[in-house]
Amino acid sequence: MVINPRSESKELKLYRMLNRRMDLSDEEVQYYWSLEKGFEGEIQFDAWLNDLPGSENWLILNDLLLEYNRTTFQIDSLLLADETLYFFEIKNFEGDFFIDENGRWLTLTKKEIKNPLLQLERSKSLLRQLLQSLGLKVAIKSKIIFINPHFQLYQAPLCQPIIFPTQLKRFSKQLPKPLMIKNQNIKFANQIAALHIEESPYKRLPKYTYDNIKKGISCGSCKSLNVIYKIDTLICINCAYKEEVETGVLRSIIEFKLLYPDNKITTTSIHEWCRIIESKKTIRRILSKHFTLVPQGRTSYYADPHFI
Ligand SMILES: [Zn+2]
Structure with a gap:
């Protein structure tokens, strides 16, 4: 056992x-x-x-x-x-x-x-x-x-x-x-x-900031950042793996929170982090489906979910 x-x-x-x-x-x-x-x-x-x-x-x-x-x-x-x-x-x-x-x-x-x-x-x-x-x-x-x-x-x-x-x-x-x-x-x-x-x-990690890190969604299979977005689907240029945008965005949010535990989950921060999704609406839809909004006027953010 x-x-x-x-x-x-x-x-x-x-x-x-x-x-x-x-x-x-x-x-x-x-x-x-x-x-x-x-x-x-x-x-x-x-x-x-x-x-x-x-x-x-x-x-x-x-x-x-x-x-x-x-x-x-x-x-x-x-x-x-x-x-x-x-x-x-x-x-x-x-x-x-x-x-x-x-x-x-x-x-x-x-x-x-x-x-x-x-x-x-x-x-x-x-x-x-x-x-x-x-x-x-x-x-x-x-x-x-x-x-x-x-x-x-x-x-x-x-x-x-x-x-x-x-x-x-x-x-x-x-x-x-x-x-x-x-x-x-x-x-x-x-x-x-x-x-x-x-x-x-x-404390044991290489020094990194937000600016020196490549943004983008990683492939759900080969993990490459060579991924494009087409009509609600993420397609990996490296290995041709396809997945729903929602799955990829949720995985990216986990990466975002692990790398930057102090940064807040907002539509803007995740939109910038995922990089390849043009529409902020898509990001907002995924966030409001899976996360709870903490309303604070202009500085509203989504609460960290239990799985992070
Ligand atoms: Zn791939």
């Missing part, structure tokens, strides 16, 4: 929008791709876990950001089975890596990467202390899961909490058999889920 299903982080959603609406630096693009790749690996891990027989009787928690002693730490996946809490750090590394004589993790081109074993040890220790401080007693087992079949690590020491792609099947047999879910375990899992903290992604 999945307590909190995984979805893209707000940071990843924002990076996707910024990537198509402005020029990112090489470093920013690299960081953006690492987010995409990480998320893709997590989805693959979830699918693998889901496919294991009886997995619905495990309690699974995803993407937790926890804090202990003013230090935050991220947990990709937790699995509560019987009296044991499995803590998984999922890595979607691809290509050849090696560990040198000083224990540093390097790519074949000698670029050093963060040592995942140290990261895991740090997070596990913080998790243990956090649970102890709350009087929650449970054994914790932690593993780094390398999910990508095209990953190879040379000179890996033995007996480390590492599961390579070729070992996943064998590892699944070591996990405790899923038993009936106990109420006390659900209570425990919910207690952990309640510790999750939200962190604002905005």
Whole structure:
């Protein structure tokens, strides 16, 4: 049973929008791709876990950001089975890596990467202390899961909490058999889920303003901004995808509010943001159908809906 299903982080959603609406630096693009790749690996891990027989009787928690002693730490996946809490750090590394004589993790081109074993040890220790401080007693087992079949690590020491792609099947047999879910375990899992903290992604984003961002409606399929508008229909020049104008405008409003949480939804602001719809009437019709007007004379605006 999945307590909190995984979805893209707000940071990843924002990076996707910024990537198509402005020029990112090489470093920013690299960081953006690492987010995409990480998320893709997590989805693959979830699918693998889901496919294991009886997995619905495990309690699974995803993407937790926890804090202990003013230090935050991220947990990709937790699995509560019987009296044991499995803590998984999922890595979607691809290509050849090696560990040198000083224990540093390097790519074949000698670029050093963060040592995942140290990261895991740090997070596990913080998790243990956090649970102890709350009087929650449970054994914790932690593993780094390398999910990508095209990953190879040379000179890996033995007996480390590492599961390579070729070992996943064998590892699944070591996990405790899923038993009936106990109420006390659900209570425990919910207690952990309640510790999750939200962190604002905005301070880590590339600098952007309203003016340096490309306006327009993105395609509902390929996400390109190369979209034109013809008689209530949006047509993508890139992939020929067609959709009703209303769907595209609503998606654009979500993007607008995510990128500019402080900006108000008005006919003028959304008309300018969508760019390709000439008639303000069309925009007003969609807004008044889906949003509640907050009347304030000339500065009237539409209230943010619950889904933003
Ligand atoms: Zn398209």
